[in-house]
Amino acid sequence: MTDAARSEVRAPNIIEMIEISKAFGAVQALKNVSFHLAPGEILGLVGDNSAGKSTLMKILTGAYHRDSGSVLVDDQPTNFRTPHESRQLGIEMIYQDFALCGNMDVAQNIFLGRWPRKGPFVDRVAMYREASGVLERLKVNVNSVYQKVESLSGGRQQSVAIARAISFNPKVVILDEPTANLSHTATDTLLKTMLELKAQGVAQVIISHRLVDIFAVGDRVMVLKRGENVGDRYVKATNEDEILELMIAGTAETALAAEMAAAR
Numbered sequence: 001m002t003d004a005a006r007s008e009v010r011a012p013n014i015i016e017m018i019e020i021s022k023a024f025g026a027v028q029a030l031k032n033v034s035f036h037l038a039p040g041e042i043l044g045l046v047g048d049n050s051a052g053k054s055t056l057m058k059i060l061t062g063a064y065h066r067d068s069g070s071v072l073v074d075d076q077p078t079n080f081r082t083p084h085e086s087r088q089l090g091i092e093m094i095y096q097d098f099a100l101c102g103n104m105d106v107a108q109n110i111f112l113g114r115w116p117r118k119g120p121f122v123d124r125v126a127m128y129r130e131a132s133g134v135l136e137r138l139k140v141n142v143n144s145v146y147q148k149v150e151s152l153s154g155g156r157q158q159s160v161a162i163a164r165a166i167s168f169n170p171k172v173v174i175l176d177e178p179t180a181n182l183s184h185t186a187t188d189t190l191l192k193t194m195l196e197l198k199a200q201g202v203a204q205v206i207i208s209h210r211l212v213d214i215f216a217v218g219d220r221v222m223v224l225k226r227g228e229n230v231g232d233r234y235v236k237a238t239n240e241d242e243i244l245e246l247m248i249a250g251t252a253e254t255a256l257a258a259e260m261a262a263a264r
C-alpha cells in the first residue's frame with residue numbers, strides 16, 4: 001500500500017512516529033518501530049519487560065533522543081529535546097513513580113513549579129480554586145486540596161499525578177504502568193478517569209502488563225517484542241489470547257499481517 005493510500009484509510013493522527021530506532025550501547029532498544037495515535041483514541045502498549053515500551057514513549061516526549069526515524073505531531077515534524085518542549089504541544093507523560101512531593105499538599109503538587117502569582121506572592125486563593133476545578137473536571141475525589149500528598153493512598157496519589165498532567169490541558173496523555181500498584185477500586189476509578197478524558201477528546205497511551213485493563217478501556221493494542229512492533233490490533237477485533245500469543249511469538253510478519261487486515 002502506498003503512503004497516500006494509507007493516509008486515506010486511516011483517521012488523521014495526532015501522533016505519528018515513523019521507523020524509530022534507538023540503541024543504548026550494545027542494546028538495541030527499538031528497531032524501526034512505527035506508531036500512530038488518533039485524537040481521543042486509547043491505545044494499549046504492551047510487551048514483555050525490556051520490550052522498549054517506556055523508551056518509545058520517552059522518545060515521543062523528548063526525555064530520550066532517537067537515533068533515527070521521525071516524529072510528527074499534528075502532521076508537523078518535531079525534534080523535542082526535553083519533555084518541556086513536548087508539553088508545549090500538549091503531550092504529557094505520567095511516570096510510574098508519579099514524581100510528586102509527599103510533604104506538599106494536593107494543590108501545591110498540581111501546580112508544582114508554576115504556582116500562580118499575585119505580584120511577588122503566591123496567589124493561594126487562585127491555586128486552591130484552580131486545583132479544585134481540575135479535580136472536578138477529572139471527577140476524582142481526594143477529600144481536600146489542602147491534604148498532604150504523602151497522607152493519600154496510592155490510588156489517590158495517582159489521581160493527583162493525573163490531575164497535574166491534565167492541568168496542562170494536554171491533547172495526549174501517556175500513562176506508564178498506572179495500575180501496577182493499585183487496588184481494584186483505585187483501578188476502576190483510574191479507568192473511569194481515562195474514559196472521561198477520552199470523552200473530552202484526549203488521546204491516551206496506557207502501558208500495562210494487565211491486559212484486562214486495556215481491554216476494558218482501549219480502542220487498540222500495539223505489541224512490542226524485543227524492540228520491534230510485532231502487531232497492532234483493534235480491541236474489538238482481537239482477544240487476550242491473541243495478544244498474549246503476539247507478546248510471546250510475534251514477529252515482523254505478524255505485524256504486517258495486521259496492517260493488511262486493517263487496510264481491508
Ligand SMILES: Nc1ncnc2c1ncn2[C@@H]1O[C@H](COP(=O)(O)OP(=O)(O)OP(=O)(O)O)[C@@H](O)[C@H]1O
Nearest residue numbers: 024027028029047048049050051052053054055056
Ligand atoms: N537509560 C537507559 N540506559 C541504558 N539502557 C536503557 C535505558 N533505558 C532503557 N534501556 C534499555 O532499553 C531496553 C528497553 O527498555 P524499556 O524500559 O523501554 O522497556 P519496557 O518495555 O518499558 O520494559 P518494562 O516492562 O520492564 O518497563 C532495555 O533493555 C533497557 O535495559
Ligand SMILES: [Mg+2]
Nearest residue numbers: 053054055176
Ligand atoms: Mg517500562
